[in-house]
Amino acid sequence: MQYPWRDYKSYLEDRYGERVYRIGLDGGFSCPNRSAQRTGGCIYCDAKGSSAIYQRENESGYTRKSKFIADIDAQLLSPAQKNLEQRLASVTHQIERGKRFIDERYPHSAKSIYFQAFTSTYDAPDTLRALYDHALSTGIYKELIISTRPDCIDEAVVELLSTYQSKVDAVWVELGLQSGNDATLAWIGRGHLVRDYLAACHRLKMAGVKVSAHVILGFPQEADAEILTTAHTICESHPEAIKIHNLQVVAGTRLYDLYRQGKVRVASFSDHIHNTILLLRHIPSDIVIQRFLSETPAHRLAAPRDFGDKNSFIIALSKEMQRLQVTQGDAL
Ligand code: SF4
Numbered sequence: 397m398q399y400p401w402r403d404y405k406s407y408l409e410d411r412y413g414e415r416v417y418r419i420g421l422d423g424g425f426s427c428p429n430r431s432a433q434r435t436g437g438c439i440y441c442d443a444k445g446s447s448a449i450y451q452r453e454n455e456s457g458y459t460r461k462s463k464f465i466a467d468i469d470a471q472l473l474s475p476a477q478k479n480l481e482q483r484l485a486s487v488t489h490q491i492e493r494g495k496r497f498i499d500e501r502y503p504h505s506a507k508s509i510y511f512q513a514f515t516s517t518y519d520a521p522d523t524l525r526a527l528y529d530h531a532l533s534t535g536i537y538k539e540l541i542i543s544t545r546p547d548c549i550d551e552a553v554v555e556l557l558s559t560y561q562s563k564v565d566a567v568w569v570e571l572g573l574q575s576g577n578d579a580t581l582a583w584i585g586r587g588h589l590v591r592d593y594l595a596a597c598h599r600l601k602m603a604g605v606k607v608s609a610h611v612i613l614g615f616p617q618e619a620d621a622e623i624l625t626t627a628h629t630i631c632e633s634h635p636e637a638i639k640i641h642n643l644q645v646v647a648g649t650r651l652y653d654l655y656r657q658g659k660v661r662v663a664s665f666s667d668h669i670h671n672t673i674l675l676l677r678h679i680p681s682d683i684v685i686q687r688f689l690s691e692t693p694a695h696r697l698a699a700p701r702d703f704g705d706k707n708s709f710i711i712a713l714s715k716e717m718q719r720l721q722v723t724q725g726d727a728l
Pocket of ligand 1: 427428429430437438440442443514515545
């Protein structure tokens, strides 16, 4: 299907001639923003660190556990690891689990390694190398994808990541920007500024590492002008891809406390359609759109509860952009 934006599925098919599925991993990392010296994490962080649904062994949302997976669950370690040996064993376990999950749905499909949870460059370079090497040694993968924060991209990390370019087709870093407005980043408690994102993005791109910037729409203090500022930051940094999320209120977060006190309103489905179109129209048309919505398991999500799923959002977004006769980048 032809969408009025640069669609991720088509991008992968154009580049690799087939669909490529990610094996999402928790490498046992923590996050500097959750340390005692900081604010206790981002306002919306529930300390799950964005693990893949099928890797959340204690989540009731994971209901398709096969006997094979149940058996290795029983034998092996939980994701909260203590030493490198245990973390490597956990990665092996998670890759087996991820492969089984993907292959049950898409047999013989191509795969990528995705260190997804928490800040996956927040460790000593030797430890990072051991974890990345180990994951890639378990099979043939198209891409190595690492999720992290702008303040955890130093020269040593960039140098290490660039060494993997000869081992996979592409090395990506998923980099949290969230907003192009420093006032919003302060409200979130992100612990970095927009300029830190710009510097990290520049370093990675200079080394040939692709960047996917994460952006959240629907902050209570952000209207069209603030979203356009975020779009401007995306233009200035020009990542290869972005992931768009709608702000969600998750139980157990500081944002949840504010929501319960009536101090925060979350964006509705139609608000998010409006915000997404505004952003898309003001970013370059070659930036791949990898995601449009957050995906918190329903049993932990406080708001918005009546949002519909990813497919209904994509259909509604596409229809609305066609009705308005607009496309990604057409307002630049
Ligand atoms: S950067 Fe991610 S893991 Fe760290 S506090 Fe923010 S949301 Fe949580």
